[in-house]
Amino acid sequence: MIGYLLYALRSVNALFSLIETKRFSSPRVLVLLARIVWTSGDTMKKNLFRSLAALLLLVAVYLCFWPVGLDPVAWAAPAPPAMAGVYAPNTLLAGAQRFQLPDGVGPEDVAVDAAGRFYGGLADGRIVRFDADGTGPHPFADTGGRPLGLHFDASGNLIVADAMKGLLAVDPNGAVFVLATEAEGVPFGFTDDLDIGADGTIYFSDASAKFSIHHYKNDALEHRPHGRLMAYEPATQTVRVLLKDLYFANGVAVSPDQSFVLVNETWKYRITRYWLSGARAGTSEPFIENLPGFPDGVSCNGRDTFWVAMASPRNALLDNLAPYPFLRGIVARLPAFLQPKPEHYAFVLGLDIRGRVSHNLQDPAATAIAYVTSVEEHQGTLYLGSLIDTGAARLAVPAPNQTLAEKAAAD
Numbered sequence: 199m200i201g202y203l204l205y206a207l208r209s210v211n212a213l214f215s216l217i218e219t220k221r222f223s224s225p226r227v228l229v230l231l232a233r234i235v236w237t238s239g240d241t242m243k244k245n246l247f248r249s250l251a252a253l254l255l256l257v258a259v260y261l262c263f264w265p266v267g268l269d270p271v272a273w274a275a276p277a278p279p280a281m282a283g284v285y286a287p288n289t290l291l292a293g294a295q296r297f298q299l300p301d302g303v304g305p306e307d308v309a310v311d312a313a314g315r316f317y318g319g320l321a322d323g324r325i326v327r328f329d330a331d332g333t334g335p336h337p338f339a340d341t342g343g344r345p346l347g348l349h350f351d352a353s354g355n356l357i358v359a360d361a362m363k364g365l366l367a368v369d370p371n372g373a374v375f376v377l378a379t380e381a382e383g384v385p386f387g388f389t390d391d392l393d394i395g396a397d398g399t400i401y402f403s404d405a406s407a408k409f410s411i412h413h414y415k416n417d418a419l420e421h422r423p424h425g426r427l428m429a430y431e432p433a434t435q436t437v438r439v440l441l442k443d444l445y446f447a448n449g450v451a452v453s454p455d456q457s458f459v460l461v462n463e464t465w466k467y468r469i470t471r472y473w474l475s476g477a478r479a480g481t482s483e484p485f486i487e488n489l490p491g492f493p494d495g496v497s498c499n500g501r502d503t504f505w506v507a508m509a510s511p512r513n514a515l516l517d518n519l520a521p522y523p524f525l526r527g528i529v530a531r532l533p534a535f536l537q538p539k540p541e542h543y544a545f546v547l548g549l550d551i552r553g554r555v556s557h558n559l560q561d562p563a564a565t566a567i568a569y570v571t572s573v574e575e576h577q578g579t580l581y582l583g584s585l586i587d588t589g590a591a592r593l594a595v596p597a598p599n600q601t602l603a604e605k606a607a608a609d
């Protein structure tokens with residue numbers, strides 16, 4: 199009996215996978231079932247209804263109990279801030295110039311070299327390079343994994359946070375070297391972003407030691423802290439753990455005076471500051487909280503501004519499910535097309551050195567680059583990367599929003 203039940207549940211699992219992979223739409227399946235019922239005789243109808251009832255029961259059991267390796271926990275999502283005032287909707291990103299990839303997707307982060315050429319790591323493991331005038335892309339390297347965060351070191355090596363391969367270095371010829379794959383005996387599960395201090399220390403994040411990039415939604419649905427912020431010392435080739443128990447440790451940026459490093463905690467809608475020097479060295483605190491979206495990448499322009507890539511605005515359904523871990527477990531078992539999705543909405547914030555909003559750049563258009571997962575400033579230009587888009591984009595750095603700057607000055 200248990201064997202039959204397991205077989206039936208496995209069939210439901212296979213059916214859901216089929217629905218996902220073949221992109222069957224549920225309306226088409228329902229129309230097909232209705233046609234079969236309509237054209238069948240009375241006995242046949244009775245049998246069909248019985249079968250349908252059994253199938254529905256199986257689906258219910260599957261959604262409630264099928265093991266998916268998730269242990270969701272209840273939490274209280276703060277009420278999102280209104281999309282008004284410092285977060286008022288606008289189209290300031292609409293003028294961004296796009297750089298289309300002929301094949302491949304997802305230049306999650308963008309790095310610019312000394313010659314003004316810009317690089318993006320793609321979903322298939324390649325890192326490609328555009329010339330300064332935007333022509334290209336040209337092949338540069340292939341990590342064989344999923345390159346996310348990119349940053350050049352002082353010697354011209356491209357340091358890469360690769361979600362599948364760990365912390366890597368790529369020399370100017372495109373040769374790939376592994377720097378680190380674990381810390382304190384815990385392997386990296388989802389190396390995500392990095393920044394490099396003036397002394398050469400590489401600060402980087404592991405978004406989740408439990409869920410890989412292919413299952414990042416499960417990390418959000420479980421809502422337990424599996425992320426770490428770490429430091430790699432090139433001289434000793436060692437890794438130090440600076441912060442653990444982070445809620446999806448994502449973007450990393452060092453402050454202009456090297457006194458602190460920021461790490462984005464995507465599922466908490468906040469940016470955490472870790473002090474590197476001074477009286478508070480070794481401690482952490484919120485830098486900005488209750489953001490109006492999911493903070494992904496963060497970078498510093500080296501002077502006065504942190505650029506925050508908001509992958510998408512907040513999701514009301516996900517916030518409403520926060521107190522209900524059992525329901526989130528059910529959501530995790532649904533086929534992907536039925537799960538909550540990030541909204542296609544280009545959204546970037548600029549923060550001053552004290553964490554106050556200085557820039558608010560948005561574009562709701564369907565043609566906008568989205569989700570924006572990184573923003574890098576280089577010589578008066580902002581470069582935008584995206585986890586899923588078929589290209590990257592750039593635009594001139596907009597002037598700080600006057601109202602925002604005045605508000606910040608008045609604070």
Ligand SMILES: [Ca+2]
Nearest residue numbers: 390448494495
């Ligand atoms: Ca990221």
